[in-house]
Amino acid sequence: MTLTPQVSTERGGNGSASEGAPRLAVDGPVVITGICGRLGRRLARRLHRVRPVIGLDERPFPDRPKDIEHHQLDIRSNRARDVLRRRDVAAVVHLGVRHDPRPKSPEHHTSNLMGFQRLLDAVHQFGIGKLVLLSTANVYGPRPDNPQFLSEEAPLLGAGAFSDMRDLVELDMLTQSFFWKRPDIETVILRPSHIVGTVRNAPSNYLRLRRVPTLLGFDPMIQLVHQDDVVRAIELSLAPGVRGIFNVAGPPPVPLSQALALLGRATLPVPHSVAKLSVDRMWRWRITSFPAPDLDFIRYVCMVDDRRARQVLGYAPAYDLVQTLKSVDEERW
Amino acid sequence: MDRNTALERVSEAAREALPVAERWLAELRRSADAGWSKLLGTDFEDRVAYLRERYASRGGDPFGLDADTAKVAALVCAVFHRAYFRTEVRGLEHVPPGRVLLVANHSGQLPIDAAIIGTSLFLDANPPRVMRAMVDRFTQRLPFVSTFFSRVGQVVGVRENARRLLEMDEVLLVFPEGVRGISKPITRRYQLEPFGLGFMRLALETDTPIVPVSVIGAEEQYISFGNLGWAARALRLPVLPLAPQLLIPGAQLPLPTKYRLEFGEPLRFDGDPDEDDQAIENKVWVVRQTIQAMLKRGLEQRDGVFF
Numbered sequence: 204m205t206l207t208p209q210v211s212t213e214r215g216g217n218g219s220a221s222e223g224a225p226r227l228a229v230d231g232p233v234v235i236t237g238i239c240g241r242l243g244r245r246l247a248r249r250l251h252r253v254r255p256v257i258g259l260d261e262r263p264f265p266d267r268p269k270d271i272e273h274h275q276l277d278i279r280s281n282r283a284r285d286v287l288r289r290r291d292v293a294a295v296v297h298l299g300v301r302h303d304p305r306p307k308s309p310e311h312h313t314s315n316l317m318g319f320q321r322l323l324d325a326v327h328q329f330g331i332g333k334l335v336l337l338s339t340a341n342v343y344g345p346r347p348d349n350p351q352f353l354s355e356e357a358p359l360l361g362a363g364a365f366s367d368m369r370d371l372v373e374l375d376m377l378t379q380s381f382f383w384k385r386p387d388i389e390t391v392i393l394r395p396s397h398i399v400g401t402v403r404n405a406p407s408n409y410l411r412l413r414r415v416p417t418l419l420g421f422d423p424m425i426q427l428v429h430q431d432d433v434v435r436a437i438e439l440s441l442a443p444g445v446r447g448i449f450n451v452a453g454p455p456p457v458p459l460s461q462a463l464a465l466l467g468r469a470t471l472p473v474p475h476s477v478a479k480l481s482v483d484r485m486w487r488w489r490i491t492s493f494p495a496p497d498l499d500f501i502r503y504v505c506m507v508d509d510r511r512a513r514q515v516l517g518y519a520p521a522y523d524l525v526q527t528l529k530s531v532d533e534e535r536w
Numbered sequence: 537m538d539r540n541t542a543l544e545r546v547s548e549a550a551r552e553a554l555p556v557a558e559r560w561l562a563e564l565r566r567s568a569d570a571g572w573s574k575l576l577g578t579d580f581e582d583r584v585a586y587l588r589e590r591y592a593s594r595g596g597d598p599f600g601l602d603a604d605t606a607k608v609a610a611l612v613c614a615v616f617h618r619a620y621f622r623t624e625v626r627g628l629e630h631v632p633p634g635r636v637l638l639v640a641n642h643s644g645q646l647p648i649d650a651a652i653i654g655t656s657l658f659l660d661a662n663p664p665r666v667m668r669a670m671v672d673r674f675t676q677r678l679p680f681v682s683t684f685f686s687r688v689g690q691v692v693g694v695r696e697n698a699r700r701l702l703e704m705d706e707v708l709l710v711f712p713e714g715v716r717g718i719s720k721p722i723t724r725r726y727q728l729e730p731f732g733l734g735f736m737r738l739a740l741e742t743d744t745p746i747v748p749v750s751v752i753g754a755e756e757q758y759i760s761f762g763n764l765g766w767a768a769r770a771l772r773l774p775v776l777p778l779a780p781q782l783l784i785p786g787a788q789l790p791l792p793t794k795y796r797l798e799f800g801e802p803l804r805f806d807g808d809p810d811e812d813d814q815a816i817e818n819k820v821w822v823v824r825q826t827i828q829a830m831l832k833r834g835l836e837q838r839d840g841v842f843f
Contacts, residue, residue, distance in 0.1 A: 347673055347674070347676035347677050347682075347692070348673040348676070348692060348694060349692070349694075350692070350694045350695075350696035350697050350700075351598060351599055351691060351692070351696075351697050351700065352598070352696070352700065354696070418679070419679055420678075420679025420680035420681075420682075420683060421679055421682060421683060422600075422683045422686075423600075423682075423686075424598070424599070424600045424686070455595045455596055455598060456596075456598055457596065458600055458602075458686075474679070475679065503676060
């Protein structure tokens with residue numbers, strides 16, 4: 204029997220020892236952690252037109268729209284907890300996962316997990332009706348024996364080859380157990396494939412390279428999703444009644460070589476053994492921001508089946524392949 | 537004799553020889569064209585265009601099939617199919633349109649039988665079909681090989697992929713004997729190994745007709761006397777056949793046996809895909825017996841291995 208949270212659009216049973224039934228106001232305030240990232244700002248700009256938005260981030264929010272309330276706080280702090288207690292918060296969107304693979308300090312791991320645990324505690328205690336975690340399809344991991352499209356029930360093996368992925372897998376798992384612990388709180392996990400656009404993440408940075416290294420003899424199918432399609436998926440998951448895990452994908456997959464050709468990038472095919480060794484060295488000497496295990500993403504398939512998101516969320520990508528690809532070169536704001 | 541006259545003579549000879557050479561060349565080209573069209577059929581380009589259109593209309597193949605690579609592969613395979621093995625194909629009309637599971641006997645040390653079945657569906661069937669088969673996971677670790685398999689429509693052998701292909705109304709080939717079948721020594725030729733049950737559950741789950749296929753001729757292409765199990769394990773290969781042919785330099789090509797393919801009438805099964813093994817085995821037994829009977833009949837009818 205699988206214990207993966209299933210989708211349901213009906214409300215779960217009445218929660219256990221909770222302080223009042225969770226609030227599910229459709230137009231209540233939304234707290235966005237990590238709002239100052241590029242994706243967070245895009246989501247905030249979209250949401251603040253329809254409902255109050257409260258930002259929670261250690262970083263400042265430059266040219267913030269006037270009606271967005273921003274708190275420059277660490278989510279582990281008591282003051283961040285006070286923000287969640289105040290103002291009948293109706294939903295929490297957690298974007299505050301540090302995806303940066305290079306640990307800046309020993310705190311990196313703790314801040315990700317402890318911070319999120321505190322957030323979960325607050326959601327639990329204050330009966331906030333909705334929790335959305337932006338996870339990633341990378342938690343499944345690129346593997347030679349992956350089915351072409353992974354369903355939400357696939358095991359999260361991403362950390363096997365790459366231990367720094369552990370944070371993300373653990374966050375995802377924590378959220379899954381929270382899903383079971385509080386069936387009355389609508390918990391949503393979104394697992395988008397490679398997000399591209401003006402965001403600064405590994406896939407976008409890779410596609411932005413002037414001369415793109417590829418692995419000689421490997422040309423896996425890849426799935427990309429436009430940043431604004433992810434923003435829309437988050438928006439859709441805030442609808443009342445939506446709970447469960449959803450893979451999110453963009454336009455139909457293409458071979459990596461074709462994506463690079465559409466972008467007009469020159470490629471540099473390198474044998475895998477050479478690439479592995481040199482990327483490893485360059486990573487250690489801080490010449491590259493790509494860790495060597497990331498090479499598996501351009502070697503094996505790691506694509507998701509987004510049928511559930513299409514059926515239950517009503518999600519469909521609005522950007523086609525060319526628009527999605529070209530978005531990496533757009534002016535950054 | 538001075539240099540000028542010598543040059544003149546040479547150029548004169550060349551002038552006379554030129555028309556002759558041109559005639560030869562034209563003749564050569566004509567016979568080459570005739571050869572190719574005999575090999576590929578006159579409608580080869582139409583078949584490629586038909587399939588290109590089929591996949592383009594669905595927004596591309598999610599498994600990475602590429603018409604240009606598949607075309608080149610079909611050209612190479614056609615040489616083996618039509619000229620080298622001179623395949624005799626029967627019963628192609630039994631392959632229904634839409635999703636279908638081809639179940640065949642597996643033999644011959646190298647999976648040439650799969651390539652020939654695929655080529656036959658591409659060149660002989662009307663309309664042409666692209667046969668999808670499942671390749672071993674270890675191939676995905678190999679550069680070029682993994683890309684090649686993906687571009688010619690072959691997928692990693694996991695259940696989810698098989699189900700998805702059938703849902704896409706594709707032709708899926710399976711060898712329920714698996715590696716036991718292909719690595720049989722010559723002494724056990726045309727005796728079916730036990731069948732796996734997975735294909736039957738898949739057919740029940742996706743409501744797919746099963747077309748039994750018998751392949752005759754592949755058993756004799758490489759003569760194997762046994763399997764070096766320990767050596768295969770040491771080299772991390774699934775099998776290592778003791779086939780002298782594979783060791784003699786320059787003799788690696790299979791023997792030019794005559795291939796005989798027969799597609800049987802489609803078998804349809806009803807039932808619960810999650811039934812226990814015994815119930816599934818009874819259904820699998822029907823398929824196995826059908827293929828064994830087709831093999832027996834085919835072997836009785838054939839006059840020789842090579843013609």
